[in-house]
Amino acid sequence: MLTRLLFLLLLFVSGISSASLLSQQRLPAQYMQTTEDAAIWAQVGNDVVNVGNVRAGQILAVVPAAADYYEFRFGFGTGFIDKEHLEPVQGKMRVEDGLGDLNKPLSNQNLVTWKDTPVYNAADNSSAPFGTLSANLRYPILSKLKDRLNQTWFQIRIGNRLAWVSSLDAQEDNGIPILTYHHILRDEENTRFRHTSTTTSLRAFSNQMAWLRDQGYTTLTMYQIEGYIRNKINLPARAVAITFDDGLKSVSRYAYPILKEYGFNATAFIISSRIKRQPQKWAPKSLQFMSVSELKGIQDVFDIQSHTHFLHRVDDNKHPILLSRSYHVILFDFQRSRRDLAQFNPHVLYLSYPFGGYNDNAVKAANDAGFHLAVTTVKGKVKPGDNPFLLKRLYILRTDSLETMSRLISNQPQG
Incomplete structure (x- = not known):
């Protein structure tokens, strides 16, 4: 793990921005499935940090990369996940797009996390967990909705997957001072x-x-x-x-x-x-x-x-x-x-x-x-x-x- 992190840090020290890595390679994304709970990393500010995890059995759109990582879209930049935690999607499994339009533009609104924050596959606490966002993040919101209990949910996108965060677990971003x-x-x-x-x-x-x-x-x-x-x-x-x-x-x-x-x-x-x-x-x-x-x-x-x-x-x-x-x-x-x-x-x-x-x-x-x-x-x-x-x-x-x-x-x- 230390060697892989050093590789990532060297990429950023050498001036390769996280937002540009995917575009530079111009390789087609492929859907992969997590074989176990997997930590994910991304550049936040000036640092490459752990930004959460994805649960076993989840499907992400990833791009092949150097070393032992795949890259995927995380917020306004690029995330990284260990190749050992992924395998090709089996059979006819695919990402369901019934939760919304993956191609719609991001809004001008973020959520902020103050603790490790659960992410769900649907706007429902009882739905299958997608993973977790770490504390101390800003993350772009696609849209918001209220459930039958009048609870607000934030729709987000991670690795071309739509997922949901409860407003009980995160706040709307009210700006940077x-x-x-x-x-x-x-x-x-x-x-x-x-x-x-x-x-x-x-x-x-x-x-x-x-x-x-x-x-x-x-x-x-x-x-x-x-x-x-x-x-x-x-x-x-x-x-x-x-x-x-x-x-x-x-x-x-x-x-x-x-x-x-x-x-x-x-x-x-x-x-x-x-x-x-x-x-x-x-x-x-x-x-x-x-x-x-x-x-x-x-x-x-x-x-x-x-x-x-x-x-x-x-x-x-x-x-x-x-x-x-x-x-x-x-x-x-x-x-x-x-x-x-x-x-x-x-x-x-x-x-x-x-x-x-x-x-x-x-x-x-x-x-x-x-x-x-x-x-x-x-x-x-x-x-x-x-x-x-x-x-x-x-x-x-x-x-x-x-x-x-x-x-x-x-x-x-x-x-």
């Missing part, structure tokens, strides 16, 4: 920004990150958020994206070492015109911005993305100046920001609107400038099918308790 931070200071040095909502204490930030680690959260890149929104990748249930706007020096001084210690990653949305040529001496009473070397020094944790070039300002009425600029001015600024940030990242594909301000011109310019997604300061989570240029985020304030944080980011509908 993107957390927003700006400035971090020690309490004793924060004499100027104590009452600004965008300044977080070092103690609060450290406690919040420790809580995420202790609760088993995975931190996501914006590339993964894009894959989630576009229904392209499998992600864990406990997942969060961490973002910092502006590019302040406190990010490299305080946020970076904490995130690095916990093995987390984050996104830094940088105002490209404010990058310093040389690091500045630390002065907590001022708003200082990172230098070229400081930005390069945090890139093992932070992905560098755009917070515009010259548009991060307000007018005399305290409104973002972006709202009064023409489409062509906004487009030029967005393009300039992408060019200037290319020294840190050749894939500047994501934008944070200054002060969360946007209008039709800004949205069109973001798309035309080559951005794939843009985030706002509108409160909420992101879900598949959301407008990619109007993504919501969440603030966790320095005064928020960990109970408040848990309530904000948990899988509950946002009011």
Whole structure:
């Protein structure tokens, strides 16, 4: 088993994505039957993990693969099952398609599992079990129905098989939180920004990150958020994206070492015109911005993305100046920001609107400038099918308790 897992890990380290393996081989799928209860594996986030099992006697559509595994469709990617657990379908046995149309597209809805979750062959607890989904998964739903007891069932597809999960065993996915931070200071040095909502204490930030680690959260890149929104990748249930706007020096001084210690990653949305040529001496009473070397020094944790070039300002009425600029001015600024940030990242594909301000011109310019997604300061989570240029985020304030944080980011509908 260890040798086989190492083979899988080497595939992904070498850059072969799970979603592309089936398409690369272009081999016809064949139906095979499990001879015993069989563990199944798939890539979830950055890791190849055990994602559940299939019971003996179940039929799956699989594709021959290298080593000792077959591949099959699992969610938005590829699953793997040991060849020793499968045999050709005997006689005239075939997959029954009476449960629905296997060819219909996936919806923009997922379920999330918090425990090992039973999967059934019909929307009935007394039906034959198909297998189990592991805890901490998001899995695409085809449709929902209510049984005679008014219980909701989720229809899913695994290896070209239709199967069912009870809403008593799993929840609907209410979205992934993107957390927003700006400035971090020690309490004793924060004499100027104590009452600004965008300044977080070092103690609060450290406690919040420790809580995420202790609760088993995975931190996501914006590339993964894009894959989630576009229904392209499998992600864990406990997942969060961490973002910092502006590019302040406190990010490299305080946020970076904490995130690095916990093995987390984050996104830094940088105002490209404010990058310093040389690091500045630390002065907590001022708003200082990172230098070229400081930005390069945090890139093992932070992905560098755009917070515009010259548009991060307000007018005399305290409104973002972006709202009064023409489409062509906004487009030029967005393009300039992408060019200037290319020294840190050749894939500047994501934008944070200054002060969360946007209008039709800004949205069109973001798309035309080559951005794939843009985030706002509108409160909420992101879900598949959301407008990619109007993504919501969440603030966790320095005064928020960990109970408040848990309530904000948990899988509950946002009011």
